[in-house]
Amino acid sequence: MENYHIEMRSYRIIGGGWMVLCAIGMFVTFLSQLYWQSAGCAFSSLFGAYMVLGSGSFDIDSEGLTHQSYFGKWQIRWDEISRVEIGEVEGTMVLHGSNKRFILSSPGGWDASVKDEAFAFVIKQLEARNIPPQPSGTAAYKIMKNTRVLANQ
Numbered sequence: 684m685e686n687y688h689i690e691m692r693s694y695r696i697i698g699g700g701w702m703v704l705c706a707i708g709m710f711v712t713f714l715s716q717l718y719w720q721s722a723g724c725a726f727s728s729l730f731g732a733y734m735v736l737g738s739g740s741f742d743i744d745s746e747g748l749t750h751q752s753y754f755g756k757w758q759i760r761w762d763e764i765s766r767v768e769i770g771e772v773e774g775t776m777v778l779h780g781s782n783k784r785f786i787l788s789s790p791g792g793w794d795a796s797v798k799d800e801a802f803a804f805v806i807k808q809l810e811a812r813n814i815p816p817q818p819s820g821t822a823a824y825k826i827m828k829n830t831r832v833l834a835n836q
Contacts, residue, residue: 685745687801691738693792698734705731741787743801745808748778748785749832756832759785761808768819775823776805776816784828 705728712721739752747760763780770776776787790802809816 685804687741687743687797687804689741689743689793689797689801691740691788691792692794694738694788695735698731698738701731701734702728738788741793743805748787748805750785750787750827757785757827757830758832759783759830761812764809764812764814767809767814767816768822768825769816770822771818771820773823777819777822777825780830782828783830784825785830786825786827789823 705724709721709724709728712718712724736753739750739754742749742751745761747758747763749756749758759778759780763783764778764785765781766779768777768779770789774789774791778785778787787805790798793801
């Protein structure tokens with residue numbers, strides 16, 4: 684049984700870097716008595732915090748895909764997937780099921796140690812079910828839908 688664990692470390696690094704830049708900007712603008720700009724930097728740092736907290740990890744195996752982050756856990760089984768969108772530019776995959784949507788982050792952000800094998804495994808699973816990925820210009824802007832795993836499950 685193949686099992687891939689993918690840490691989204693690069694997303695956490697980018698989000699953390701953004702928070703540091705915003706903190707520096709907030710500090711400098713506050714000392715310059717530019718309070719509105721300082722508040723803008725503080726607000727902008729929330730995007731970095733979202734990246735750090737939401738990136739988490741993916742587990743991919745023969746049963747399906749799972750995403751775990753500080754915000755919760757999401758899961759979809761391979762047999763639930765009926766259609767797949769793939770981002771034309773960045774490669775984000777949107778796996779659609781019956782009134783479900785699971786977002787698989789772009790392989791560009793995956794751990795290099797498992798990236799090629801895990802991506803090949805995902806493609807193999809889709810091909811086995813005769814589900815060709817369809818190009819999409821909006822895949823990167825979609826969110827999970829009806830795939831959250833409740834805490835008591």
